[in-house]
């Protein structure tokens with residue numbers, strides 16, 4: 001079932017500033033009523049008071065967040081190929097469109113009916129079609145383009161700030177200055193130390209398949225993966241990292257497999273794989 005999601009403007013701005021997350025969170029369970037392939041239509045109210053379509057996430061996975069996550073327990077992830085962020089500058093007011101969707105909104109001020117549990121609404125197929133037609137002509141938001149995460153993780157591990165800076169500069173995607181500074185100046189030094197900590201903590205083993213290259217080859221070959229990608233707003237703390245073998249790492253990125261904190265599995269789309277050794281994620 002498609003859904004309509006009221007995205008607070010400050011949260012929307014924050015999302016783009018940090019690297020478009022392609023995911024939405026809520027404390028209301030209705031968010032998980034959406035099925036894979038369904039759309040979550042997100043709209044926001046700009047400070048001038050008009051309403052604009054912000055994104056269409058075509059759902060790829062549903063997960064639960066780590067306990068105490070500030071934006072709620074439920075999360076949906078958009079397919080990176082099919083989902084779209086719309087450019088909101090210059091967009092016409094969508095208030096009358098939103099009022100036409102079921103159930104029709106009569107409140108004087110539209111946002112009053114989108115507070116609390118009203119922030120997510122179930123849509124009919126007809127509503128979905130209306131939104132689809134209305135969004136056909138919208139421009140895409142260029143800032144929603146992602147940095148190449150695997151490349152970023154690789155250069156971060158070298159600890160070479162210059163290489164990180166070049167990568168961020170070349171693939172500039174409109175990250176805010178603060179975020180850009182964090183990724184290019186602070187993360188490189190910290191990241192390597194964190195990956196080393198994980199290697200010690202897990203004796204070099206992959207947390208998913210327990211492969212141990214240190215026993216086999218005498219070398220550390222497992223890599224640090226950012227559970228919420230750095231390029232999509234994730235942080236560089238230990239609890240956002242896991243140690244995985246290169247095969248698993250490649251598969252995680254290709255399949256864009258998120259971690260479900262409910263049962264500590266990775267959702268590869270085709271199947272879920274459990275984290276088989278955990279010494280730092282669930283405390």
Ligand SMILES: [Zn+2]
Nearest residue numbers: 206209245248
């Ligand atoms: Zn593995």
Ligand SMILES: [Zn+2]
Nearest residue numbers: 153224225226
């Ligand atoms: Zn990774």
